[in-house]
Amino acid sequence: xxxxxxxxxxxxxxxxxxxxxxxxxxxxxxxxxxxxxxxxxxxxxxxxxxxxxxxxxxxxxxxxxxxxxxxxxxxxxxxxxxxxxxxxxxxxxxxxxxxxxxxxxxxxxxxxxxxxxx
Numbered sequence: 001x002x003x004x005x006x007x008x009x010x011x012x013x014x015x016x017x018x019x020x021x022x023x024x025x026x027x028x029x030x031x032x033x034x035x036x037x038x039x040x041x042x043x044x045x046x047x048x049x050x051x052x053x054x055x056x057x058x059x060x061x062x063x064x065x066x067x068x069x070x071x072x073x074x075x076x077x078x079x080x081x082x083x084x085x086x087x088x089x090x091x092x093x094x095x096x097x098x099x100x101x102x103x104x105x106x107x108x109x110x111x112x113x114x115x116x117x118x
Contacts, residue, residue, distance in 0.1 A: 001109060002073030005065055007091055009034060012079040022065035024076065026053045027094045039088050046090050050097050058098075075109060 003021035006012075009028045029046055036042040050058070066072055080089040095106035 002075040003066070003069040003071040005062075005074045005076055007076050007078050007094070020077075021069035021071065021074070024058075024061055024065060024074075026050075026058050026061050027076070027090075029090050033090075042090070043093055046093050047097060050094065055098070055101050076106075 004016075004018055006020050006023045007027050009031050027050065029042075030049070033042060033045055033049075036045065062074060066074055076091050076094070078089045078091040080091070081087060082089060082092075092108070095108075098104060098106050
């Protein structure tokens with residue numbers, strides 16, 4: 001699937017069953033943003049952060065992580081639970097921003113199917 005990359009300001013609160021290939025700091029929200037519960041407010045602040053860094057800097061950081069991992073595919077992780085109907089996360093906001101500015105799609109990986117007899 002690609003190399004897993006953390007896009008969070010902090011580490012996950014649980015043990016990961018895999019090793020992270022890196023930390024995409026430019027697309028990680030700030031600690032101040034973590035406490036924002038209003039999606040529109042969060043989106044506005046996060047968008048300002050992304051715009052301040054710019055596509056070229058973000059692209060450079062992601063390419064450096066991919067080069068270090070020796071893997072051209074990255075899987076951006078945020079550790080938020082998006083299974084809830086009203087769930088949202090900065091990772092999808094980043095994907096929208098990236099697609100808007102570059103035209104490149106950032107696909108969402110589907111959960112692997114659960115093995116079943118039926």
